[in-house]
Each structure stands twice: as structure tokens, then as C-alpha cells.
Amino acid sequence: MEFLDGIWKKEVCDWEILMSNQILNQSVTVEGMIHSIRHMGDIAFVILRKREGLFQTVLENTKANVSIHDMKEGMAVRVRGVIQEEARAPHGREICITNAEILSAPAEPLPMAIDKWKLNTSLETKLNLRPIALRNMQERAKFKMQEALVRAFRDYLYTQGFTEIHTPKIGARGAEGGANMFRLSYFHKPAVLAQSPQFYKQMMVGVFERVFETGPVFRAEKHNTKRHLNEYTSLDLEMGYIDGFEELMAMETGYLQYAMELLAKEYGKELSILDITLPEVSKIPSVRFDKAKQLVAKKYDRRIRNPYDLEPEEEALIGRYFKEEYNADFVFVTHYPSKKRPFYAMDDPADEKFTLSFDLLFHGLEVTTGGQRIHDYHSLKEKIAARGMEEEGMEQYLDTFKYGMPPHGGLGIGLERLTMQLVGEDNVRETCLFPRDLNRLEP
Amino acid sequence: MEFLDGIWKKEVCDWEILMSNQILNQSVTVEGMIHSIRHMGDIAFVILRKREGLFQTVLENTKANVSIHDMKEGMAVRVRGVIQEEARAPHGREICITNAEILSAPAEPLPMAIDKWKLNTSLETKLNLRPIALRNMQERAKFKMQEALVRAFRDYLYTQGFTEIHTPKIGARGAEGGANMFRLSYFHKPAVLAQSPQFYKQMMVGVFERVFETGPVFRAEKHNTKRHLNEYTSLDLEMGYIDGFEELMAMETGYLQYAMELLAKEYGKELSILDITLPEVSKIPSVRFDKAKQLVAKKYDRRIRNPYDLEPEEEALIGRYFKEEYNADFVFVTHYPSKKRPFYAMDDPADEKFTLSFDLLFHGLEVTTGGQRIHDYHSLKEKIAARGMEEEGMEQYLDTFKYGMPPHGGLGIGLERLTMQLVGEDNVRETCLFPRDLNRLEP
Numbered sequence: 001m002e003f004l005d006g007i008w009k010k011e012v013c014d015w016e017i018l019m020s021n022q023i024l025n026q027s028v029t030v031e032g033m034i035h036s037i038r039h040m041g042d043i044a045f046v047i048l049r050k051r052e053g054l055f056q057t058v059l060e061n062t063k064a065n066v067s068i069h070d071m072k073e074g075m076a077v078r079v080r081g082v083i084q085e086e087a088r089a090p091h092g093r094e095i096c097i098t099n100a101e102i103l104s105a106p107a108e109p110l111p112m113a114i115d116k117w118k119l120n121t122s123l124e125t126k127l128n129l130r131p132i133a134l135r136n137m138q139e140r141a142k143f144k145m146q147e148a149l150v151r152a153f154r155d156y157l158y159t160q161g162f163t164e165i166h167t168p169k170i171g172a173r174g175a176e177g178g179a180n181m182f183r184l185s186y187f188h189k190p191a192v193l194a195q196s197p198q199f200y201k202q203m204m205v206g207v208f209e210r211v212f213e214t215g216p217v218f219r220a221e222k223h224n225t226k227r228h229l230n231e232y233t234s235l236d237l238e239m240g241y242i243d244g245f246e247e248l249m250a251m252e253t254g255y256l257q258y259a260m261e262l263l264a265k266e267y268g269k270e271l272s273i274l275d276i277t278l279p280e281v282s283k284i285p286s287v288r289f290d291k292a293k294q295l296v297a298k299k300y301d302r303r304i305r306n307p308y309d310l311e312p313e314e315e316a317l318i319g320r321y322f323k324e325e326y327n328a329d330f331v332f333v334t335h336y337p338s339k340k341r342p343f344y345a346m347d348d349p350a351d352e353k354f355t356l357s358f359d360l361l362f363h364g365l366e367v368t369t370g371g372q373r374i375h376d377y378h379s380l381k382e383k384i385a386a387r388g389m390e391e392e393g394m395e396q397y398l399d400t401f402k403y404g405m406p407p408h409g410g411l412g413i414g415l416e417r418l419t420m421q422l423v424g425e426d427n428v429r430e431t432c433l434f435p436r437d438l439n440r441l442e443p
Numbered sequence: 444m445e446f447l448d449g450i451w452k453k454e455v456c457d458w459e460i461l462m463s464n465q466i467l468n469q470s471v472t473v474e475g476m477i478h479s480i481r482h483m484g485d486i487a488f489v490i491l492r493k494r495e496g497l498f499q500t501v502l503e504n505t506k507a508n509v510s511i512h513d514m515k516e517g518m519a520v521r522v523r524g525v526i527q528e529e530a531r532a533p534h535g536r537e538i539c540i541t542n543a544e545i546l547s548a549p550a551e552p553l554p555m556a557i558d559k560w561k562l563n564t565s566l567e568t569k570l571n572l573r574p575i576a577l578r579n580m581q582e583r584a585k586f587k588m589q590e591a592l593v594r595a596f597r598d599y600l601y602t603q604g605f606t607e608i609h610t611p612k613i614g615a616r617g618a619e620g621g622a623n624m625f626r627l628s629y630f631h632k633p634a635v636l637a638q639s640p641q642f643y644k645q646m647m648v649g650v651f652e653r654v655f656e657t658g659p660v661f662r663a664e665k666h667n668t669k670r671h672l673n674e675y676t677s678l679d680l681e682m683g684y685i686d687g688f689e690e691l692m693a694m695e696t697g698y699l700q701y702a703m704e705l706l707a708k709e710y711g712k713e714l715s716i717l718d719i720t721l722p723e724v725s726k727i728p729s730v731r732f733d734k735a736k737q738l739v740a741k742k743y744d745r746r747i748r749n750p751y752d753l754e755p756e757e758e759a760l761i762g763r764y765f766k767e768e769y770n771a772d773f774v775f776v777t778h779y780p781s782k783k784r785p786f787y788a789m790d791d792p793a794d795e796k797f798t799l800s801f802d803l804l805f806h807g808l809e810v811t812t813g814g815q816r817i818h819d820y821h822s823l824k825e826k827i828a829a830r831g832m833e834e835e836g837m838e839q840y841l842d843t844f845k846y847g848m849p850p851h852g853g854l855g856i857g858l859e860r861l862t863m864q865l866v867g868e869d870n871v872r873e874t875c876l877f878p879r880d881l882n883r884l885e886p
Contacts, residue, residue: 003726004775006697008690015604031684033649033847051604051652074847076684076818103684106847107820131646131843140650147607154594161494164590166676166858168877169612169659170625170636172884182613184627184636186673187663187881193613193627200877203574203886206476207583209494215658216612220630230629233609241474241519241546247451254449283446332447375519377550396886400574404476404517404549415609434611434643441615441629443646443839 012078015052019091027082030055030095031103033135034075036115037068044068046097047115048077049135053269056089057081059097066100073115074106123427130434130443141270142431146419148267150214152259153235153413160251162237163208167200169193169216173393180220193218196412198344201238202373203400205408212237214415224438226427227312227365229416231436238410245356245372248409249286249332252360252368256281256330274423279329279362285322286332289354292318308337319364334358336371343383346372346409356409362421370411377401455521458495462534470525473498473538474546476578477518479558480511487511489540490558491520492578496712499532500524502540509543516558517549566870573877573886584713585874589862591710593657595702596678596856603694605680606651610643612636612659616836623663636661639855641787644681645816646843648851655680657858667881669870670755670808672859674879681853688789688799688815691852692729692775695803695811699724699773717866722772722805728765729775732797735761751780762807777801779814786826789815789852799852805864813854820844 013028032048032055046057057079059068064081071077080099085092111129112121114136119126126133134140154164174181174195182193197213204211217234242248260278263271271278287295290307296317297304305311310318310333322328335354338347345355357371374380380401384391391398419431429435434443456471475491475498489500500522502511507524514520523542528535554572555564557579562569569576577583597607617624617638624635640656647654660677685691703721706714714721730738733750739760740747748754753761753776765771778797781790788798800814817823823844827834834841862874872878877886 001769002729004689004692004696004729005726006693006700006724008686008693010686012684031849033849051606076847076849103850104818104848107845110846128839129842131649131839132846134647134650143608143651144606146609150607150609151597151601154597158594163494163587164593165586165876166589166593166659168674168879170661170674170879170884182627182629184625186625186879186884187665189884191884204577204876206574207577208586216609218613222630231611231613241455243451243453246447249447250449250451253447257449281449283448286445286447326444375547396571396574399572402550403553403575404519405547406474406476406519407546433608433647436611436613436629438630441613441632441634 015050018055018083018093023083024085024093025082027080027098028095029078029080030057031076031078034071034073034077035135037071037073039068042068044071045094046071046079048079049137054090054137056086056091056094057097058094059100064097064100066097066102070102071100072105072109074110075102076104077102123429127429127435127440128443134433137273141273142419142423142425143433144267144270145263145274145276145423146415146431148263149259149418149422150233150235150415152262153214153255154212155262156255156258157210157212157237160210160254162210162212162239163204165197165201165204165208165211165213166215167194167197167204167213169218180222182218182220195219196234197236198342198412199394199397201236201410202344202405202408203397205238205240206400206403206405209240209406210237211239222438226429227417227420229428229432229435229437232417232432233415235413235415235418236410238408240406240408242372242407242409245334245358245370245409246286248370248372248411249284249334249358249360252370252411252413253281253284256284276423279422280327281330284330284332284360285326285328286334286358287318287322288335289333289337290335292321292331292333296321308339315361315366316364319361323363329363331361332358333361341371343387343389344373344380346374360413362418365417365421367418367421368411368413370409372407372409375401375405375407377405458493461498461526461536466526467528467536468525470523470541471538472521472523473500474519474521477514477516477520478578480514480516482511485511487514488537489514489522491522492580497533497580499529499534499537500540501537502543507540507543509540509545513545514543515548515552517553518545519547520545566872570872570878570883571886577876580716584716585862585866585868586876587710587713588706588717588719588866589858589874591706592702592861592865593676593678593858595705596657596698597655598705599698599701600653600655600680603653603697605653605655605682606647608640608644608647608651608654608656609658610637610640610647610656612661623665625661625663638662639677640679641785641855642837642840644679644853645787645848645851646840648681648683649843649846649848652684652849653680653682665881669872670860670863672871672875672878672880675860675875676858678856678858678861679853681851683849683851685815685850685852688777688801688813688852689729691813691815691854692727692777692801692803695813695854695856696724696727699727719866722865723770724773727773727775727803728769728771729777729801730761730765731778732776732780733778735764735774735776739764751782758804758809759807762804766806772806774804775801776804784814786830786832787816787823789817803856805861808860808864810861810864811854811856813852815850815852818844818848818850820848
């Protein structure tokens with residue numbers, strides 16, 4: 001009988017060893033895809049793309065078992081040769097190929113120059129050829145940054161006593177209400193796709209006190225803007241026994257600090273490829289919604305058209321204001337008007353026209369919505385009635401409150417938007433692997 | 444201007460401090476939900492449920508600001524009192540309440556006795572009242588175990604050079620084909636919910652070499668069994684430059700070892716609540732599909748009805764065989780018949796009726812399907828044609844191969860099934876927070 005013991009010896013050389021001094025002047029085997037080839041007569045520089053970065057190899061017709069002309073961009077190869085110091089190579093070293101094995105060959109030449117430092121292509125083309133376009137080093141790096149943001153979210157929350165949950169994406173009704181739900185037939189029953197894990201994460205506060213989920217949410221909004229996606233990844237948390245919604249903002253600040261530390265520590269390569277300066281998160285200013293509107297109206301000589309709404313242009317100006325006045329990249333805007341928040345938001349007892357809630361703006365764009373929720377069963381029912389809503393379909397959500405719930409609140413972060421602002425893109429489709437919008441369902 | 448600096452001082456006492464000796468005989472504040480009350484005349488034991496576990500407090504009418512009769516199960520409370528050694532209390536200590544504040548009160552008494560060690564309720568009732576039933580300590584503990592399994596998956600794969608990806612759940616067509624897709628209208632275009640991230644994770648191998656995703660998948664299968672869900676969480680990985688499908692099995696073995704270590708190290712409380720002995724994963728046997736069928740046919744005197752299929756009863760017997768013969772909890776079954784695997788599976792060059800693939804059985808239940816994939820563009824097109832399938836809708840998937848792809852393979856693990864086998868449940872609905880099946884769309 002054969003057994004697997006979890007150990008797999010690979011003949012190929014690890015990146016770390018490849019970068020070490022001990023390996024210099026020794027013969028090594030490496031694998032990778034041919035990212036680009038620079039022909040110099042009888043010699044060619046063959047740049048391999050590996051998951052850790054680019055690596056230079058040199059192919060000389062007389063020294064190798066293959067000819068320069070056998071090598072093509074897009075091939076997956078395994079090469080063997082001595083690794084030598086070479087000051088002009090990216091990592092100060094290169095492999096002089098003696099033996100090359102072609103693992104896989106493309107059927108056609110690449111449709112775009114992915115080896116260019118910056119892809120010189122329209123967004124539309126990039127998205128149509130996404131699996132190819134992402135082979136570009138800058139394109140790829142954005143999604144390593146995105147990984148860090150999700151990873152930090154989970155890791156930080158584990159240290160804070162949170163439990164990870166997985167809630168259903170198909171349900172009988174949506175949490176946020178309204179018309180923007182995708183509908184489907186679920187074994188002949190009407191169903192919708194989850195607009196958010198809102199109801200479920202609240203229900204789970206009664207079980208685990210602190211919960212989080214990182215997963216897809218679906219919004220059938222007919223917005224065709226640079227900041228809207230119809231499917232996106234939401235980083236959600238919900239926590240019980242909060243002292244106030246300010247505690248949620250403190251938790252998010254802690255997360256952002258943790259994320260920036262993780263990026264600085266483990267994603268240096270990507271920060272350098274994208275030439276990114278990490279934003280300031282040691283302290284994040286907080287301003288009331290109505291106050292923020294006044295501040296920008298005054299400074300930028302702008303008339304307040306609707307005291308109960310924040311236009312995208314106003315958000316951008318608030319971001320600008322706090323950058324100029326406090327050198328702040330982020331700003332919490334608190335006490336949003338009740339009529340702009342869902343029924344489960346807790347109104348401010350001091351002024352019920354406003355809620356105990358907040359948005360977080362990052363360089364003038366909303367990346368988070370959060371706040372304290374109503375936890376008392378009767379208050380929740382009253383709010384539903386006052387809004388003229390039906391309880392139908394919400395019985396099990398309401399039951400949770402009927403049998404007791406601690407004071408609680410939470411927030412949701414749009415992962416693609418957060419990534420977009422971090423890497424300085426101006427369209428959220430740039431930071432979604434396979435965006436879904438009004439017109440795009442593929443690839 | 445106010446600022447958030449990520450620090451939030453709570454008046455309430457941390458669990459760790461609560462468990463320390465330094466705190467004994469001091470006055471502390473704790474919060475929690477009243478899990479149960481034992482009345483003993485003028486004294487009552489009030490057991491608080493906190494996220495870390497249960498904690499005993501004592502309420503004596505003459506010593507506290509509240510009466511025993513003010514306290515009800517399901518309340519969220521904040522209590523203050525001196526913490527004293529008490530050998531009969533769960534953690535050898537209890538708080539003698541001097542001050543209690545009711546943060547939130549239920550509107551009705553709990554509909555089930557969640558404070559029982561084991562919930563004495565039908566699965567149907569448990570699922571109907573899920574947010575309440577999960578307040579039971581054993582029910583809750585299962586999902587902490589589940590958390591460990593996902594967490595270990597990610598953390599282990601990060602150490603192995605994998606990148607986390609997020610792929611769309613709404614698409615123009617499904618990866619696995621067939622009829623079991625949920626269909627919806629996406630802005631008047633026909634769309635389906637993802638049966639798996641298969642195509643996307645393969646496409647991303649050309650970018651990141653090694654990728655993983657943990658997310659929901661949707662199967663409109665009309666199976667009403669104890670092991671099927673119509674929406675479940677899939678732990679998917681895909682890796683390039685594999686030496687063979689055996690390398691994937693080695694990677695999964697490494698993951699399982701990592702997961703069991705994490706469980707032993709950080710989830711001791713839950714292991715003890717559920718009285719679980721962790722399975723043996725130091726080495727996992729591997730047996731060919733046809734050989735496995737012969738072994739159990741011989742040992743258990745069973746006729747092989749179909750040499751190209753594995754019935755659930757046969758899977759169970761294979762599990763039993765390897766437990767009896769090798770004391771193995773897991774077993775890899777390799778070389779599944781081609782006709783049972785999707786078109787992208789790589790056939791065994793030694794015998795094309797079989798594939799370079801595997802399932803992993805855990806106590807006789809399939810918890811993983813994996814294998815090497817076809818990476819050559821022309822071979823893939825030939826296989827599609829040979830199956831009589833259409834390329835329509837797969838253009839962008841095929842393009843990825845047209846422009847070059849390394850040899851690769853991957854696997855998918857059903858999280859709920861893995862959890863179910865680990866905690867010894869016999870119905871997968873027990874280990875899904877909010878299961879979706881043929882008849883269940885709520886809560």
C-alpha cells in the first residue's frame with residue numbers, strides 16, 4: 001500500500017534558495033512561464049515569470065540542448081543551468097541554461113504585450129482578455145494587495161475574538177429590501193440572491209457575540225458608474241456588547257492599521273511594483289454628517305442642496321478637506337440621516353432624524369458603511385411598522401430578537417473599492433478579477 | 444476634531460484575565476447572556492454565556508441591587524461583583540453579584556432548552572429555530588471546528604505560496620455543465636450560478652501559479668440525501684507545475700495535518716465540548732479505484748455491479764476496509780474512470796479509460812475531488828469534441844490555454860462534509876449554519 005505523508009520533494013529550486021548566496025555558481029533547476037525574450041544574435045535573454053517575480057535566464061545556442069528559436073513567449077518551461085552573479089540582471093543573478101524542457105507551448109502568440117511595464121490597453125480589452133492581461137506584473141500585483149486586505153481582516157478579527165461564519169447567498173428575501181435584488185427560481189419557489197449577510201450576521205451575534213464573513217454579495221443596481229459592481233466581495237463584521245458605534249470605528253481603525261503593517265511587512269514586492277505609499281492610519285478623524293457638509297460648503301464655496309443626502313462630489317470634497325486640513329487619507333462621517341439608513345439602524349436618541357451610524361471615506365470615496373443596530377424586539381417591530389414595511393418573510397430574523405439579543409452593531413467593507421483606493425485606480429473594475437456590471441457577464 | 448486611534452478601552456473584564464489568579468478576590472465587571480438560572484431559594488446561580496464559554500455568577504437577594512426574580516434566561520446583562528474561588532463552579536471560580544444591569548430583555552421565554560448539554564430536538568426544529576438552537580454549547584462548538592478547518596486551509600496554503608482569489612458566482616455558463624444549474628435573469632440576459640470556481644481557478648494558474656478560494660457554490664441537484672446541500676462552501680485550490688496528481692494529494696495531506704494541529708492547539712475547548720478524538724493524518728493510504736472495488740468486494744463478499752462507478756455503500760465499505768486494515772481515517776482513491784470525470788480531467792496515458800484523478804474519503808464519505816487537468820490547448824479541444832460538447836460559451840476559458848498554460852491540477856473540498864465527518868454527525872445539515880436543500884430556503 002502507498003501512503004501520502006504530506007511531504008513532496010521537488011527537484012525545482014525554491015525562490016528563497018534562488019535568491020540566496022549559497023546557491024551561486026551551482027547548477028539549479030527552475031520552472032516558469034516565458035514572460036519575454038530578448039534576442040541578441042546567438043544569445044537570448046529569456047525572462048521567466050514565476051509566482052514570486054521575474055527571473056532572468058540566458059540561452060546561448062552553443063551551450064544548451066535547445067535553440068534560441070525553440071523558445072517562445074507563453075511557454076511553460078523547466079530549465080537547468082548554473083546560477084551566476086550578474087549585476088545587470090533584476091536580482092543580481094541569472095541562470096545560464098544548459099538544458100531546457102518545454103512543459104507546454106501556446107497555440108498562438110500572445111494577443112497583448114504583457115511584458116510591458118504598464119499595459120497599454122483599454123480597460124475593455126483588459127477585461128475581455130482578463131486571464132492573459134493579469135499576467136502583466138502590475139496587473140497581477142494589484143490582486144496580491146487585495147489578498148493582503150482580506151487576509152488582514154480575518155487575521156486581525158481572530159485576535160479580537162471573532163468567529164468566521166458562512167451564510168447562504170440564496171434566500172427567500174433580501175436584507176436591504178428595495179428593488180435591486182437578483183431573482184431566481186429555487187425548485188419552483190421564488191428566491192433572491194443575498195444583497196448582504198446583514199440578517200445572518202446579526203442573528204449570529206446572539207450565538208458567537210462577534211462574527212465576520214468575507215464573501216460575495218449581489219446588487220441588481222442599474223448604476224453604470226466607475227464605483228459600482230453588481231457582484232462584489234464584502235468584508236462584514238458584527239459585534240455584540242458594544243459601548244457605542246464609536247467602538248466599531250475603533251475596531252475598523254485597528255483593522256486598517258493591521259492591514260497596512262501586513263502590507264509593509266509581507267507585500268513589499270507589490271508595493272514597489274505599483275509604487276505605492278501606504279496611507280496614514282495611525283489616527284482617523286471623525287466628523288458628523290451635517291458638520292462635514294457645512295465644512296466643505298464653506299471652504300469650497302458650495303451650496304448645500306439637500307441636507308439629508310451626500311452626493312459623490314461632496315464625498316470627494318470631504319476627502320479633500322481632511323487631506324488638506326489634517327493630512328488624513330481616511331475620514332469617518334457619522335450620524336447619517338435616518339431616512340438614508342435601513343430600518344434596522346438605531347436612531348440617535350438625541351435626535352431621531354439621525355442614526356448612530358457612520359461611513360468611512362478613503363480618499364473621498366465611501367468604502368464602509370456601519371453602525372449600531374436596534375436590538376430590542378419591540379423597537380424593531382415599531383420601526384418596521386413606522387416605515388410601512390411588512391414583517392412577512394422576516395419572521396425568523398425577528399424571532400432572534402424576540403428571544404433576546406445583546407446591543408450590537410457592525411459594518412461592511414467593499415473589498416474592491418478599498419483595493420481601488422489603495423492602489424490608486426479610478427475604476428473599481430480594475431480591482432475586481434472578473435467584474436460583473438450592467439453589460440458584463442464574461443469571462 | 445475627534446480621532447480614532449484603534450484603541451478602545453472596555454470596562455468589562457477579558458476572559459483571560461477572568462481565568463487568571465491575579466483577579467481572584469477582586470471586583471470585576473462582565474457581560475454575557477443569561478444561559479440558565481438555577482434557583483436555590485434566596486440564592487440563584489446565574490450562568491452567563493460568553494463567546495469563550497459559560498461562566499457562573501451567584502445572585503443573593505440581600506447582596507445585590509436586583510432581585511433574583513428580575514433575572515430571566517435570554518437576557519443580555521452586565522454584572523459587577525467580587526470573583527471568588529469556588530471548586531464546584533466550571534472554572535473553579537464565580538462572581539458574587541453586587542450590581543447587575545439588564546442590557547436587553549427577551550420578549551418571550553426561549554422556545555427550547557438550549558442550556559441542556561445535548562439539544563433534545565429534531566433536526567427540523569433545530570433548523571427552523573437555527574439562531575436560537577445554535578446558542579446551545581454543543582451546537583455552537585461544531586461551527587468553531589468548521590472555522591478552524593477553513594482557517595487552516597488558508598493559512599497552510601499561504602505558507603505554500605498560494606494566492607487567494609475571489610471569482611464571480613454569477614456567470615454566463617457553468618463549469619461542470621449538465622442540468623443542475625440555478626438559472627437567473629441578469630439584466631435580461633440568461634445567467635447561471637457557479638457550480639464551482641473551476642474555470643476561474645484554472646485561468647488564474649496562468650497568473651499566480653498557485654491559487655485558492657473559499658466560497659459558496661451552487662448545485663441545483665434534486666438529491667434529498669443526508670450528504671447533499673444545494674449551496675455549500677467549497678475549499679478550492681489549483682496549482683501549476685505539478686509533478687503529477689500525487690503532488691496534489693501530498694498538498695492536501697499537508698493541509699489536513701496543519702488543520703489537526705491548529706485544532707489541537709487552539710480549539711481544545713470545542714474538542715472537549717464535543718468529545719472529539721482527532722483523526723489520524725500522519726500518513727494517508729492511497730488505492731486505485733479498481734483495486735479498491737476488488738478489495739471490498741472480496742473482504743465483504745459483495746458483487747461488483749458496475750466497474751466504472753462507486754456507490755455510496757461501496758465508499759462506506761472502502762472507508763471501513765482501510766480503518767480495519769490500516770487504522771486509517773482517510774483514504775485516497777485514485778484513477779477514477781474517465782466517463783465519471785468532467786472533460787477537463789486528464790486521462791491516464793497508460794489507460795485512457797481512467798483519469799489522473801482522486802477522491803478523498805473520510806470515514807467512508809467523499810470529502811474531496813481532485814486531479815490533474817488537461818493543459819494543452821489542442822488536447823482540450825479534442826476532448827471537448829470527443830464528448831460531443833460545444834465550445835460555445837467557453838471561448839475565454841479556451842483562450843487561456845491557447846496562449847499557454849503550465850501543467851496543473853487542483854481539488855475541491857466540501858467544507859460542511861469535512862466538518863460533518865470530523866464532528867461525527869450523520870447529516871450534513873448539522874454542520875451548515877443555514878442549510879439550503881430541496882425544501883429549505885429559510886431561515
